[in-house]
Amino acid sequence: MTKTAIVLFNLGGPDTPAAVQPFLFNLFNDPAIIRLPNPFRWGLAKVISKRRAPIAREIYENLGGGSPLLPNTEAQARALEAALKTDGSQNGSSGDDFKVFIAMRYWHPFADEAAQQVKEYGPDQILLLPLYPQFSTTTTGSSVTDWNRATSKIGLQVPTKTVCCYPEDPGFVSEVVVRLKKGLEAASETGKPRVLFSAHGLPKKIVEAGDPYQEQVEQSSAAVVAALGEPDLDWVICYQSRVGPLEWIGPSTDSEIERAGADKVPVVVVPIAFVSEHSETLVELDIEYRELAEKEGVPAYIRVPTVDDGAAYIDGLARRVRGALDGSASLCPGREDDPCPTSWNRVDETGVR
Numbered sequence: 001m002t003k004t005a006i007v008l009f010n011l012g013g014p015d016t017p018a019a020v021q022p023f024l025f026n027l028f029n030d031p032a033i034i035r036l037p038n039p040f041r042w043g044l045a046k047v048i049s050k051r052r053a054p055i056a057r058e059i060y061e062n063l064g065g066g067s068p069l070l071p072n073t074e075a076q077a078r079a080l081e082a083a084l085k086t087d088g089s090q091n092g093s094s095g096d097d098f099k100v101f102i103a104m105r106y107w108h109p110f111a112d113e114a115a116q117q118v119k120e121y122g123p124d125q126i127l128l129l130p131l132y133p134q135f136s137t138t139t140t141g142s143s144v145t146d147w148n149r150a151t152s153k154i155g156l157q158v159p160t161k162t163v164c165c166y167p168e169d170p171g172f173v174s175e176v177v178v179r180l181k182k183g184l185e186a187a188s189e190t191g192k193p194r195v196l197f198s199a200h201g202l203p204k205k206i207v208e209a210g211d212p213y214q215e216q217v218e219q220s221s222a223a224v225v226a227a228l229g230e231p232d233l234d235w236v237i238c239y240q241s242r243v244g245p246l247e248w249i250g251p252s253t254d255s256e257i258e259r260a261g262a263d264k265v266p267v268v269v270v271p272i273a274f275v276s277e278h279s280e281t282l283v284e285l286d287i288e289y290r291e292l293a294e295k296e297g298v299p300a301y302i303r304v305p306t307v308d309d310g311a312a313y314i315d316g317l318a319r320r321v322r323g324a325l326d327g328s329a330s331l332c333p334g335r336e337d338d339p340c341p342t343s344w345n346r347v348d349e350t351g352v353r
Helices: 017-028 040-061 069-091 111-121 137-154 170-190 204-208 213-228 253-263 279-295 311-326
Strands: 003-010 097-104 125-130 160-162 194-200 234-240 267-271 301-303
Touching: 003 069, 003 111, 003 137, 017 040, 040 279, 069 097, 069 311, 097 111, 097 137, 111 137, 125 137, 125 311, 170 213, 170 267, 170 301, 170 311, 194 213, 194 253, 204 213, 213 234, 234 253, 234 279, 253 267, 253 279, 267 279, 279 301
Parallel strands: 003 097, 003 125, 125 160, 194 234, 194 267, 267 301
Antiparallel strands: none
């Protein structure tokens, strides 16, 4: 029997009001986020986290005092483990044992905790699976680097593969389409809707340095539009969650909502880069941007739910896991004219392989 540990990567989120400031410090102290050497990065992270903590606590008060990201990720982990076991019994490989672990980047369970759990499990192989469909040095790249540090620290030396990204995965795309169809139907009652594919933004200089995130967000959005098959669909990609003085990629989600108000068209917002509900969907999209839409006179504002543990998405992840382990699927589903991070010139810094 082959024992396989599947490690899911995600951002993490504070579970109590007291955890908000240390969570923010961990975020801004990440060299993939603030690209300054220490002690400058550490000092700046201290200042920013202290300054932003009161605002962030107000945000999490809307969610009961903490982020729902961990319980949502735990539900995805359980669903994936069940899908792998079901798939194994159907294809004759029921002797394989799969166990899914969670490694959050900025709050518990950290990579150190997950690595220790994996070591106690004693796997024959490990597969690192980001819950980020699109690769970025600031998300998957940072998590892989942190995982390598954690495993080296405890001497966990097991053959490891990393799925870098899956921006056009059929399961992911299908799950988004199912939700989008319902949103379009609801919005169409007030006119022909415009679809806003909203993703977390990045500073422009990170993308200009070669980070493939923006291109992969575009791939995901285009794949959903193609699978939807809606003639003359009005759609646009936009970016949310901008912080700091740097220039970020655009257009911004708020500017697109303002444009929709000026055009008097209803909007359907699709969180294309988020696979589970958290503060950026439940507060930023559901509360803040909804209020903006009402202020700007948008006829209807519909926010499409994230894919969560939807069957098509989880089945897609299970197929990707099986394919990555048996070699039948690429770890990096890139295109010759649009390479994935495995051929990107900064791959050694991220640890993706």
